[in-house]
Amino acid sequence: MTGWTHTPIDARLVRGALDLERTERGVLPHRLPGWARRQFPDEYLARTEAQPSGVRLAFRTRATAVELDVLATKRAYRGAPPQPDGLYDLVVDGRLAGQATAPGGDLAVIEMADQTATVRPGPPGTVRFDGLPAESKDVEIWLPQTEPTELIALRTDAPVEPVPDGGRRVWLHHGSSISHGSSAASPTETWPALAAARGGVDLVNLGFSGNALLDPFTARAVRDAPADLISLKIGINLANTDLMRLRAFTPAVHGFLDTVREGHPSTPLLVISPILCPIQEDTPGPLALDTDSPDLRFRAVGDPADVAGGRLTLNVIRDELARITAQRANDDPNLHYLDGRSLYGEADFAELPLPDGVHPAPAGHRRIGERFAAQIFENGGLWSR
Template sequence: MTEWISTPVEPGLLRGALETERTPHGLLPHRLPARARRQFPDPALALIESQPAGVRLAFRTRATVVELDVLATKTVYRNAPPRPESVYDLVVDGRPAGSATADGGNVLVVDMFTQDVEQRPGPPGTVRFAGLPARDKDVEIWLPLSEIAELIALRTDAPVEPAPDRGRRVWLHHGSSISHGSMAGRPTATWPVVAAGLGDVELINLGLGGNALLDPFVARTLRDTPADLISIKIGINLVNTDLMRVRAFGPAVHGFLDTVREGHPDTPLLVVSPVLCPMHEDTPGPTAPDFGDGKLRFRAAGDPAGRAAGQLTLNVVRDQLARITALRAEDDPHLHYVDGRSLYGEADFAELPLPDGLHPDTAGHQRIGERFAEHAFGAEGPFAAA
């Protein structure tokens, strides 16, 4: 009979979260700190930052069975096709070792058109991994991309201790839903996780689906977070939301970068423009959901003529970012720029099209992650090891 050891989930077992909150159920990881959370009234962003993309439990143990009790909060969309079940990924000594799901949980039913939300309460569930090798090993449990996970307790058949610090550099990344991991299939398949593995770095992923909007509270979060490497992927969400015009965009980018540089004056900083998205290359937003064929797809709801009035398109954004970074690099030798189409461009779209018109699938994430790692972490890259 298995003799279980129950270990409370404490912040020391977590990596990739900027802050944690003790709830009535357990420990809730946050990817934005409380100061930032107080400065946005948007419930959609509150949901997104609580989805633990890139957050993982990391510990060392001889256990052969690991169970994690969680209270999940899952999101479904009204009148939309069912979403794939969110999974938890197990990694042992740096290698994938399985995936599992959690039963039960709360459900948020969201209307994509009105943003109305209905909450249906549910019970906690358990994520279970068995058959682990009976030796000392480093174990990571990567939390799901698109559901909140309140962590209740960790049960094992041998003691656990926090994973040791391996001295790897910390890479802090901010971006949109693609950086968050939308449509990647599982938490270790997102392009930032792929790139971090190839670059042998510790990832903090501030990819915020729909919310890479040059918000000052995000810039201050990047400023105040210790990091050895920083990248910022800018553009697609500003087009999605039709949030600003060219006149506001340039100063907003400068202000965002100025704030980051207040805390990281000499840190390698890579600005990444949008990957290819044909519907918005020359057509402004907003972006609208479309269920016309029974599947969730997106379409550009703007008018190409809007460019004359200063509306943003992806090509406009790229031109502006190339100009801004070249200007700033005259006084900032640690600032770098990459055109996102070098990570995913026309040839990639022909081979690996965007299933919903907006996001890459798992294979697309893999390609973007590999390309980013080659560009950033390669011998001549801005993030190359000294």
């Protein structure tokens, strides 16, 4: 197009990704590095880590119009209509300035029972923002948190340049679907994105829906990634998959923390236990769909009597995480623990219930993000400046 500036999309412009995979059309952001992706055969995790929660293009420009060509992979569950198209959030000088969707795209039709998917190919589409102020400004385009998005081309009506390093701290967070933002209204409305904005930090979000499972490759990815602050939200997926017993959980947590400390021996490190989830507080997993409910809801199908034999519930997990971090903190003064119920507890559940029994609604994400920022980043909080 005449008068447009075409800017290559590379690591200078992409933030929040640990790897950029070169494709025939452009680049595909990943939240796990290539060597880690070769170490797991799970299709669900492969799809999840490619969903670019927290990933955004960031640049400085005087442009009044921006176009981004993408190939997004949208979602539908077998037997149900497609999910709403993911939103692209435009942030200008730190403020939300617009939202758009991308037409076209591939469609992943997912089997709810085992999370396998069949992909129906579709065409690329263009996301356009215009009417921007003509002065120099910092622009971010946040990608949809649940749609793998191949970045094909960036066009602007004025040149762009990478945003200079402003000395902001990098906060790397790992967690489950709630951290991923699978139920958030948009990519800047996930609770980690909201907390990062209030805390003035650069977010790297390694929240993986259904896959915060103490995997060794995830620990090594955290170990190797640059970070000034690290938080690990541990527990809910281990309970709702019924993946391990207490005997395995305790050394797995120690091993995960040991690996992170190999690369970040003194980086401030926060272990966060699960928020309140009544169906799993005292009932082990696994989770199953509640077929008696007219809406999508989950229920825990384990037997509470099995807790004595080592099966995990959220209360068991919280008690053990508190014990482990207290023990390790004797030799690691930069290790801290946060009970997730201080972010979302019984009073919050009464006011803002979990629509499917597990995930907060958008208002819940905002509550959690505000609480985390207040306790950790603001007003003398743990990581305040």
